Amino acid sequence: MNITTPNETIQVTLGERSYPVWIGRGLLDDHARWRAALRGRHALVISNRTVAPLYLDRIAQGLDGLRWSPFLLDDGEAHKSFANVGLALEALATLGATRDACVIALGGGVVGDLAGFTAACWMRGIDFIQMPTTLLSMVDSSVGGKTGVNLPAGKNLVGAFHQPRAVVADIGTLDSLPAREYRAGMAEVIKGAAIGDEAFFAWLEQHAAALAAREETALVQAIATKVRYKAGVVARDETEQGERALLNLGHTFGHALETAGHYTTLLHGEGVAVGMLLAARLSERLSMSTPSDTQRLQRLLNATGLPTTVPSGYDPEQLLALMRLDKKNTAGTLRLILWRGIGRAEIVSGVDEADVLAVLREAV
Numbered sequence: 001m002n003i004t005t006p007n008e009t010i011q012v013t014l015g016e017r018s019y020p021v022w023i024g025r026g027l028l029d030d031h032a033r034w035r036a037a038l039r040g041r042h043a044l045v046i047s048n049r050t051v052a053p054l055y056l057d058r059i060a061q062g063l064d065g066l067r068w069s070p071f072l073l074d075d076g077e078a079h080k081s082f083a084n085v086g087l088a089l090e091a092l093a094t095l096g097a098t099r100d101a102c103v104i105a106l107g108g109g110v111v112g113d114l115a116g117f118t119a120a121c122w123m124r125g126i127d128f129i130q131m132p133t134t135l136l137s138m139v140d141s142s143v144g145g146k147t148g149v150n151l152p153a154g155k156n157l158v159g160a161f162h163q164p165r166a167v168v169a170d171i172g173t174l175d176s177l178p179a180r181e182y183r184a185g186m187a188e189v190i191k192g193a194a195i196g197d198e199a200f201f202a203w204l205e206q207h208a209a210a211l212a213a214r215e216e217t218a219l220v221q222a223i224a225t226k227v228r229y230k231a232g233v234v235a236r237d238e239t240e241q242g243e244r245a246l247l248n249l250g251h252t253f254g255h256a257l258e259t260a261g262h263y264t265t266l267l268h269g270e271g272v273a274v275g276m277l278l279a280a281r282l283s284e285r286l287s288m289s290t291p292s293d294t295q296r297l298q299r300l301l302n303a304t305g306l307p308t309t310v311p312s313g314y315d316p317e318q319l320l321a322l323m324r325l326d327k328k329n330t331a332g333t334l335r336l337i338l339w340r341g342i343g344r345a346e347i348v349s350g351v352d353e354a355d356v357l358a359v360l361r362e363a364v
């Protein structure tokens with residue numbers, strides 16, 4: 001077995017709840033490393049029917065001596081549901097899980113969000129470990145403790161802040177990740193740069209080809225840079241009282257697109273890509289940024305193979321109605337993440353719906 005020490009370890013600093021994010025190849029097999037984060041005798045491994053056949057065995061070998069069971073979701077965003085949290089909680093009950101039990105999330109962001117929320121609910125909160133297996137979950141969803149599920153009314157409307165005990169990002173798992181999913185993960189990497197790191201954005205422009213080819217040195221650097229950036233934001237504003245909302249760049253539009261498409265048309269990362277571009281266009285319309293910034297963002301998204309147009313069939317009025325349910329809004333006003341150019345995102349309250357609608361109408 002090829003076990004390596006992590007290429008990168010990034011600490012999310014939250015006092016007693018601080019935790020490491022290990023990034024490297026072969027980490028799933030480094031049982032001693034992640035097993036040390038398990039405290040009790042019970043573990044529920046939440047995964048899905050695509051990922052489990054590929055990687056569950058490697059986890060199982062590290063769970064010797066524990067009472068544990070797998071809980072497998074069907075694949076897809078539609079299964080990040082309240083009903084499945086109920087079933088996962090029943091699985092913990094069947095296991096006889098006590099308060100020192102641990103939930104292990106093995107999969108992408110859908111599995112991670114649902115597993116984390118399950119852990120947050122069982123006996124009012126037990127440990128969980130993130131083992132992200134998609135690029136998106138490595139660079140974003142496994143870090144920061146946002147957990148939850150969707151409702152038919154909208155994305156992530158139910159959830160809790162609940163931090164993992166450790167994040168085990170074995171980049172070897174990306175070898176089996178389909179190209180479209182890999183590109184979707186890149187959207188959340190680009191987002192981090194677009195929000196707050198112009199130098200990283202320029203680096204991504206220069207390394208777009210190497211990243212598209214999954215060249216490992218560039219890939220580890222991209223993952224680590226994004227995780228380091230997010231870990232810093234989370235450490236300063238864990239529960240999104242201020243700065244953390246910036247991590248939502250593109251998401252008010254993106255979540256509306258995902259929901260309107262019933263989670264089957266656009267992947268989350270694709271929705272974020274299109275959403276960032278719409279946010280950039282709105283910023284331009286409000287004279288906050290220049291067309292050249294928008295073009296630069298569009299070029300990088302296109303170079304990565306991400307969509308930058310709204311697929312046909314969307315209704316601007318319906319999208320606006322969905323945007324009104326976004327968690328950042330306060331009574332009666334839209335609160336959006338806009339920007340003043342690459343690396344300079346801003347929270348803007350009281351955005352005029354007429355401007356949003358105009359941008360949506362131009363896009364569909």
Ligand SMILES: NC(=O)c1ccc[n+]([C@@H]2O[C@H](COP(=O)([O-])OP(=O)(O)OC[C@H]3O[C@@H](n4cnc5c(N)ncnc54)[C@H](O)[C@@H]3O)[C@@H](O)[C@H]2O)c1
Pocket residue numbers: 048050051054075076077080107108109110111113133134135136137140141142143144145146147156173174175176177178181184185188268269
């Ligand atoms: N909590 C957060 O902070 C946060 C941040 C970003 C996104 N999210 C959420 O994450 C979700 C999107 O996550 P995602 O993009 O990972 O999607 P996903 O979990 O649906 O995984 C994408 C696809 O890849 C498959 N897959 C996963 N790992 C694989 C592997 N190694 N090899 C082959 N196939 C593999 C999955 O089965 C699935 O079909 C959305 O629900 C989004 O809202 C949450």
Ligand SMILES: O=C(O)C(=O)C[C@@H](O)[C@H](O)[C@H](O)COP(=O)(O)O
Pocket residue numbers: 140144146155156188240244245247248251327
């Ligand atoms: O960690 C955060 O904070 C983010 O906003 C990261 C986003 O990429 C992620 O999609 C998150 O789940 C969106 O959060 P929400 O609060 O808008 O549901």
Ligand SMILES: [Zn+2]
Pocket residue numbers: 140188251268272
């Ligand atoms: Zn996201």
